[in-house]
Amino acid sequence: MSLYRTELRRLGKRRFARWATLLGLLVLGAVLVGVFFTNQKIGPDQRAAAQQKAEQEYQQQVSWAEAERKSCEQAKASGQDQQDGRYPPDCEMITPPPPESIEAQWFLPSTFDFRASFEEMIVTFTAILALIGFVIGASFVGAEWSSGGMTNLLLWRPQRLTVLLTKLAALLTGLVGVTLAAAAVWTAGFWTVGTLRGTTEKMTAGVWQSFALTGLRGLVLVVVAATIGFALASLGRHTAMALGGAIGAVVVGQFGLGIVMSMAGARFVEAWLLPTYGLAWMTKKVTLEDWDSCNTSSHFGECKPDTFDLTWQHASILFFVALVAVLGAALVSMRQRDVA
Numbered sequence: 001m002s003l004y005r006t007e008l009r010r011l012g013k014r015r016f017a018r019w020a021t022l023l024g025l026l027v028l029g030a031v032l033v034g035v036f037f038t039n040q041k042i043g044p045d046q047r048a049a050a051q052q053k054a055e056q057e058y059q060q061q062v063s064w065a066e067a068e069r070k071s072c073e074q075a076k077a078s079g080q081d082q083q084d085g086r087y088p089p090d091c092e093m094i095t096p097p098p099p100e101s102i103e104a105q106w107f108l109p110s111t112f113d114f115r116a117s118f119e120e121m122i123v124t125f126t127a128i129l130a131l132i133g134f135v136i137g138a139s140f141v142g143a144e145w146s147s148g149g150m151t152n153l154l155l156w157r158p159q160r161l162t163v164l165l166t167k168l169a170a171l172l173t174g175l176v177g178v179t180l181a182a183a184a185v186w187t188a189g190f191w192t193v194g195t196l197r198g199t200t201e202k203m204t205a206g207v208w209q210s211f212a213l214t215g216l217r218g219l220v221l222v223v224v225a226a227t228i229g230f231a232l233a234s235l236g237r238h239t240a241m242a243l244g245g246a247i248g249a250v251v252v253g254q255f256g257l258g259i260v261m262s263m264a265g266a267r268f269v270e271a272w273l274l275p276t277y278g279l280a281w282m283t284k285k286v287t288l289e290d291w292d293s294c295n296t297s298s299h300f301g302e303c304k305p306d307t308f309d310l311t312w313q314h315a316s317i318l319f320f321v322a323l324v325a326v327l328g329a330a331l332v333s334m335r336q337r338d339v340a
Helices: 003-013 015-037 044-078 114-147 149-156 160-197 205-236 239-263 274-283 312-336
Strands: 285-296 303-311
Touching (some): 160 312, 205 274, 205 312, 274 312, 303 312
């Protein structure tokens, strides 16, 4: 009997894996439905309404300027302005903005531009699936250890590393299959949203290729998250080890570290936070700004903060080191520790 096929069946029959997958898909569905109902297609009626609102806003600005100018003139005449200095030296300087400064597009309803917005939806999809993958990966091997199933399995298949890596291979196979299927439905769903509630214009082969590469990076991130969850649970021989470690990393390693670094006056505090690296991996680059070191480089006093680019290469190094360290520790532990 093939151990790999057995583990695949075991993964498919685990109720926790099924319910966690279903929960993740329901969350994705809720996001898709929410985007559908909070956007609408823009046509002549919506543009006319937006133009009318822009004109109304302009008239309000005109009325405000006239009222403010009269108040200025009254204050100047009574000498009140000399005390508070609220108004400019010449009341004629109080004028409404030019009509073209109030654009009709500001008042257009929200619409879903597939080309401009779908990459953000890929990031959302990846975040949800990575979380589900981490939890399922931890549960898949953690339950085997806590129930004694791993010990029984090693009685007839004593190759420890082979057993552990086969379980991991089965986990990743199932996870990749679910992720690819969900990604296809996700893409089709948002294409439908763009068609019915927005626009799908300007989609070229290059744009599709960019989306595909972003999706591929997302798939890698899901696999890494599931592997780390699997390795942590195997290392601690319990699902709680992985979940506790994740909670500790978020609460202590992220919020706590962020607070400490902020209090210490460190530059680019976001560079110490794990979500920043995940975003950099997905979007290829995240530009961090340090407003505390604002440089006034023009005679107008314009503030230009120092910046630091965190790229996907930086993120890949962090993820690779974490993956090798945790999985390597799990393999060493599996080979050397007593499994009874």
